[in-house]
Amino acid sequence: MSFFSSLSRRRRRTMVGAGIATLTIAGFGIYRVTSDGPDAVPVNVDFILGGGADVNGRGDKLATPGTYQGLAAASAGTVYLFTQETDGMVMWRKKPSGAVERIPVSGVNEAQAEQAAVAPDGSVYLxxxxxxxISPKGKATKIIDTRCKKHTPLATLVSKFCTGQVTGVSIARDxxxxxxxxxxxxDDASYVHRLDGDSIKLVAGRPPAAGESYKLSNPAVKNGIDPSSGTKATDVLVTDNLNSGWLAFxxxxxxxxNGPGIVRINHDGTLSPVVAAKSPRKIAETKGPFxxxxxxxxxxxxxxxxxxxRGDLAVIPGRGEVYYSDGGAxxxxxxxxxxRWRDVVSDSQKKLIDESTNGKLVYLVKAGKLAPVIAGVxxxxxxxDALYIAVESESGNDRENPENWSTAVLRLQLPNTK
Incomplete structure (x- = not known):
């Protein structure tokens, strides 16, 4: 039996293509963008939620006001956007049919998610x-409360579990x-845990031993970033905890x-490197999308x-692609x-982009190769089979007033894999 199938108002941010482009298939499955050729095809984005000027509008006329609080998507394409308005948090639900629902969230306020995930019943975890x-009707329930005294990463009951912060969440198909x-x-360290009702189990990471080194010369630290073959997920010490924790299935x-790298926890409980910081100087200068x-x-x-x-991590199962964001610039x-974001067509969309706030650069990992995708998200x-991005903008000088903010979700038009 496999490892996984056996498992029954805006936050203060203190901690937490060139010309017209032609898409061609490059080696190892990465799509190379060049500016040559008369049949050039640009990389475009489509506004699918927000970007309009009317809070009561429909389609591309709709505005989704407030600061960004969270983004998630179900496998079938329903998109969830969380924003903070003056009167509280709101969940926007956009179905593949185009129908949009605005659902006030009760029971929580100003909870900006580092990552969000959709459960099979339509609930969203932040x-x-x-x-x-967050239930489909907008009722918020706190599953893990980090206002606790003694950290207990090895606890087996959620009621006894204590951690410093939760930054990542992902939900398996089951x-x-x-x-x-x-x-x-x-005892700084980063972990992965699995929840099942009131039960909780350690999946990856371990606490440091007394006096244990946090340097890469410690094999347990090195294997957390660039694991040797057969390394068990529960044997590694992941120490860059302010840049760790985001998950994807x-x-x-x-x-x-986990900090400077990404690993995959395999079905047998071992680790495989994905982004491993082996030789960063060999990475070429970023030129453009894909x-x-x-x-x-x-x-x-x-x-x-x-x-x-701080971070994002997501996969597109239908395309065999891993995406992550780099917030180093x-x-x-x-x-x-x-x-550049092409297909920004209406005046309100252009205004949103012109007044947008700082964002991150998103990268694609496919067949072992790395390529930048889009910047400013x-x-x-x-x-x-789709990649969604969130952008927010600010109008006016009162940054603490949600009425001066707007958030939108766009879908990136990905290259054809055939």
Missing amino acids: AAGDLWK GSVYIGDQVILG DKEGLYWR DSVGRALDAEIRRNISDAT KYKPTKEGPF QAIATSE
Whole structure:
């Protein structure tokens, strides 16, 4: 039996293409973007939620006011956007049919999610320091409360579990809930846990031993970023806890962002490297969307300095693609330059992009190769075959007033894999 099938108002951000492009298939499955040829095809984005000027509008006329609070997508394509309005949090639900619902959230306020995930029953889990579950009708329930005294990463009951913060959440096809969590004061370390009712089980990471080194010369630390073959997930010590914890599932296993790298937790409980910081100097300079810059194993994810949420990790199972965000530099969405957002057509969409806040650069890992995708996003989410991005903008000088903010969700038009 396999490892997984056996498992029954805006936050203060203190911790937490060039010209016209032609898409061609490059080696190892990465799509290379060039500016040559008369039949050039640009990389476009489509506004699917927000971007309009009317809070009561429909389709591309609809505005979704407030600051960004969370983004998630179900495998079939229903998209969930959370915003903070003056009167509280709101969940926007956009179905593949185009129908949009605005659902006020009760029981929680100002909980900005580092990551969100949709359960089979339509509930949405928010990893927002604490772990919240938002019902389809908008009722919030706190599943994990981090206001606790003694950290207990090895606890077996949720009621006895204590951690410093929850930054990641992902849900397997069978409905199992996985979280990425960290102890941030004391015995610093990052973990993955699985929840099943009131039961909780450690899946990856371990506490440090007394006096144990946090340096890469410690094999347990090195194996947390670039694991040797056969390394058990529960044997590694992941110490970069302010940049760890984001999760994503596909048929190969559970992907875990842990500081400068990403590993996959395989079905047998061992780790495989995905982004491993082996030789960052070999990574080429970023040129434009889908332009391969080298081996993913050589890449290093930089520490976040962006104003956006710290990290993102998502997979598109139908395409065999892993996406992550790098917040090591600040980017704004732009209508010009190599990472311009094309298909921004209406006046309100252009205004939103012009007034957008800083965001992150998103990368694609496919067949071992790495390529940048889009810059200036707050968050990413995926369905079975699509990549969604969130952007927010600010009008006026009162940054603490949600009425001056607007958030939108766009879908990136991905290259044809055939």
